[in-house]
Amino acid sequence: MINITFPVLDGKVAIITGGAMGMGLATAKLFAEAKAKVVVADLNEDKGQAAVAEIEEIGGTAFFVKTDISKSEQVKSMVAQTVEKYGQLDVAVNNAALTPDNAPAAEFDEDYWDKLISIDLTGTALCMKYELQQMIEQGQGGSIINISSVSGFRPQPNNIAYVAAKHGVVGMTKVAAMENGDKNIRVNSVAPGAIDTPMLRGSLEETGQTEEEFAPQLSLLGRFGQAKEIAEASLWLASDQSSYLTGTTIHADAGYTSR
Structure with a gap:
């Protein structure tokens, strides 16, 4: 008889960056349900503390660390x-990122370029650097999940x-x-597609x-994804159920990058 169980992280410690809202919050809550001790890292202290309160309300364990991931010391x-x-530290989900820019290549905002790259790219690299150092020092392996995007595979104007x-x-993933497989540290990414967030809803209003009109352009399933669906992909990558997976990406995009 095959025993299929919910992925568990009992006894594991997990950092979730950008964990105060959206996909990060959904991930933090789901990891807590899977019995991980969760660190909610975010710049927004009020929402970060609120996230911890939500996790504690469902019986989870969490605490908040105010962090600007573009700053090495932080x-x-x-x-x-x-x-x-x-x-x-056993698991890290590097989710923190800024919203996309909105200008053609010939006119892009250089200040916003610097700000976005410092967080979405350099910040993710810094997170990996110090997470890897800790996991290597512990000598017990680990799992790092970087949140990319369909835009990492199918460019958008x-x-x-x-x-x-x-x-x-x-x-980077x-x-x-490649560098850490011999240490049993797995590094993967998740590339979300159109996820139902306040940012996406705001775009629809604009x-x-x-x-019903817009989702079929972005999804073979004809609907937007939910934040929890991205969290579930990260949970599987964090758990031992994905123990032979490293260096790859889960495309959580309802087939958008397959067309």
Whole structure:
């Protein structure tokens, strides 16, 4: 008889960056349900503390660390505080990112380019750097999940910085996987498609479109994805049920990049 169980992270410690809202919050809550001790890392302290309260309300264990992932010392401190609080680091979901830019390549905003790259690309690299150092020091393996995007595989017009950053996240994931497989540290990514978030809803309002009109352009399933569906992909990659997977990407995009 095949025993299929919900992926569990019992006894594991997990950092979720950008964990105060959206996909990050959904991931933090789901990981807590899977019995992980969760570190919610985010710049927004009010929403971060609210996220911790939500997790505690469902019986989970969590604490908040205010972190600007574009700052090396803050990322290093995030990992150090995690280990000080829970004694180890087993899983990290590097989810924090800025929203895409909105200008053609010939006119892109150079200031926003610098800001976005410092968080979406450099920030993700810094997170991996210090997460890897801790996992290597522990000598017990680990799992790192970087959140990329369909834009890391199928470029979109008018967001050159975001497309560049998300392509970079995919490449960095592969390099880290190559370098750390012999240490039993797995590094993978998830590339979400059109996920039902306030940002997406705001875009619909601006264009005057409905989900029924717009979703089929982005999804073979004819609907937007839910934040929890991305969290579930990350949970599987974090768990032992994906123990032979590293250096790859789960395309959680309802077939958008298959066309």
